[in-house]
Amino acid sequence: MTGLRYVYAVCRPFGAALQSQLRGVAGDPPRLLNHHGLIAVVSHVPETDFSEEALRARLEDLDWLAATARAHQQVIDALTVVTTPLPLRMATVFRDDSGVRVMIEEREDDFRRTLDRLEGRVEWGVKVYVEADPESAAQPAQPARRAASGRDYLRQRRMQTRAHEDRWARAEELAARLHETLSSRADDTRLHAPQNPALSGAAGRNVLNAAYLVRRDVSEEFVEMVDRAKDDVPGIRVELTGPWAAYSFAGEETAREEDTGTREKGVGPPEEDAGEGT
Template sequence: MNKLIYLYGLIPSKEAEQSEVPSFKGFDQVHDGRTEQFGRVTAVISELNPEEYSEEQIKEKVNEMEWLHEKAFHHHEMLMMLEKEYTLIPTKFCTIYSSLDSLKETVTQYENRMLDLFESLKGKEEWNVKIFSDDKQLRQSYGENNPTVMAKKEEIAQLPPGRQYFEKRKLDQLVDREMELEKNRLCEKIHEDLLPFSADSTVKKTWSQDVTGRDEQMCWNSVYLLPQEKIPAFKEMLQKTAEEFAEYGWKIEPTGPWPSYHFASLTAGEEIKNGSAPAN
């Protein structure tokens, strides 16, 4: 029976020839990983026993947290290693082909797309920017400085005491509404300021506090494909912005470089997709 093929990612054959991929243990930590050249595209792979890594078994294993953490970490560490040395098209966690011929068929079918991706990714890095807000601190700031809120406070102060109670409750709602509008405006402004540094970008969903485990609220989450020569200026601008707004309750957190998960989209043939790239 043919071995299954676990695919980590794809690199240009020219780069693989110039610098050999270091030896490594494969996904199952039994088989040695290796490269397989298909013309101008080289795949970084490892073999798996079909008795242990069938589609049904993988679906069961991804529900085992210890196994999932160990294997996802291995996959990510492999991609981080490859990203440092090669122009990389990373594949999703648990991308498995039924055979080497199946992988070859996919690479042959999408070779031109892969070569285009290599060209667009070369010399670039993916960076993630998350923006968090301390809503308690922000609410106090907007309650004291927002013109709309200040005008409403003055209006309430002129009312009889009985009406002031009900209007103050409306005031709290107004502060929350103005704060949300300002949060959106500021995040979009920062994003617009970062676009000139990037060759491509995308805005992602924000995470809830249950996911982040933080007291602050995540109000922005975006990724940028940055030419390496623009990264210092990108980071400098973010640092200045973070320092400027820190006293108002903002935290701006860039991370990277990451494998180009968000800018190397590639439709593949016989993939078993039982997970996803580490979430930025």
Template sequence: MTTKQPATPVSATSTYVFAVCRRLDPAALTDLAGLAEGFPVRGLRFGPLTAVVQHVPAAEFTEEAWQRRLSDRAALEHCARAHHEVVTAVAACGPTAPLALATLYRGDERAREALEADTDRFTAALDRIENHAEWGVKAYLPAAARTPSAPTAPAALLPGGGSAPGGAGRAYLERKRGLHQAREQHHDRALRTAEDIDAALTRLATATRRLRPHSLEMTGEKHRLQVLNATYLMPAERAKRLLDAVEDLRHRTGAEVEVSGPWAPYSFVGEV
């Protein structure tokens, strides 16, 4: 006999947590939709800190429901944008520690209890990121596909090819060796360029994170290769120096360097 689990009441709600901060102007939350219609985005005090939360319908925010969202790109993007919109509004009030997408608790008291247990970690993170912002930097070089295509082996070097003048074989091997060397040189240049750009920006930053560069298959681009994918925790007063440094690096390295930001420091709040 199968025992059915009781269904979640239609009126039941969970507490979704967007971020944690010290200072919150309630006016900053006005008109924010969050993730659920009919429920205001609000502050939830715990100890010396404030969590930015929203009630959401429990039946629509189960683990199974989130798994469905993860497989639905449009739904996932909608949630990510709504989450980011709230975090950005809160960050305008002061240092803000964004929480991961889909941070949910069964009610305010459960949320407060869990967050209070992490008060020291949140306090340390907020101390670290105060007057800082996150900047993303991606650098690109022309893809290796621009090197000459592989030469065709002469008949003498193919199975059953008979004999051919030695010069043809040597020429083929030289062309193949040259292609291999060109690819190695391109790889070495990509590594040097990435290290040069990262080293210059790291000198300005409080902290950095190097991410795995996206492959040509991931970016969908055929003509340029991503050689650097990194984020930098930058003091607010160094923002102009960062942009000036990027412009100089574009000229000095010949790379295409793309900058995004300033953002709330998503990548650096979990490192304390």
């Protein structure tokens, strides 16, 4: 199959075989390109979808973007089972194998340092949400009590505001305490911006959106620590996702686009919840 080269990740050589039925973006099976003692995991993608002009238009197609993100994540997940991959941004594309080799040579030192830091580690995501008032959620059909006077109405509003502020304060306290506890078992952490519920579709308001780089041999203990926090405070929800390849710790913010006859185009890792990472 001819076409452009889509690069999923860089890793060190590994002995285990990838799943024989594994398919990547555009349905092409991934292959391993060995250069300077590093492995780039690549597949072929059609220029009609991944040329610079075509990709710009495709990124407006949410169905296509979601399918591409799922295929990208599927390959990363398969790699995470057999090795420690350094995932690249989704839609990192080059014209040919030579372009991939040039990329490896230009970023070889960074790749090796990052792979050393990620070796034997995975990423866990933890989110804390403030849920809707449980009394209001339990009685959605009952109309609000009619205020007898303006003063009564203001009193009701103050009580509602105070209850909301108390719940938010408890959530922030739990999130801070949980983050400190989990950080003690992680080698590194990232605090991401709270998710917008209109975009994420998650119920409640997001208080904590964090990623933790955790050694595989302490991951079970890490998960147990999160589980113990889930029932600490009524009306506050704790969610755990993972283990993922270490998207949040891959150092992709240092990547450069070079005009050397190849093209690298990145649109960010797939969201962990959709596939998903960040």
